[in-house]
Amino acid sequence: MLYTILALIHLILWxxxxxEILTGGKPVLHKVLWLLLILFVPLVGLIxxxxxxxxxxxx
Numbered sequence: 001m002l003y004t005i006l007a008l009i010h011l012i013l014w015x016x017x018x019x020e021i022l023t024g025g026k027p028v029l030h031k032v033l034w035l036l037l038i039l040f041v042p043l044v045g046l047i048x049x050x051x052x053x054x055x056x057x058x059x
Contacts, residue, residue, distance in 0.1 A: 013046055014046060017049050018035065021035055021038075025055070
């Protein structure tokens with residue numbers, strides 16, 4: 001049961017990251033590289049994306 005919940009959370013975070021990447025204003029090459037990273041290195045790629053890859057709004 002726990003693994004199912006963790007897998008569901010991982011899937012939701014992956015979908016959110018993929019949508020953010022595809023709709024972001026970055027160049028196409030950056031989008032492709034981020035998508036490949038989160039696709040082929042799922043957990044580590046997501047962590048790296050959420051820590052470094054997201055655009056930060058200027059406050």
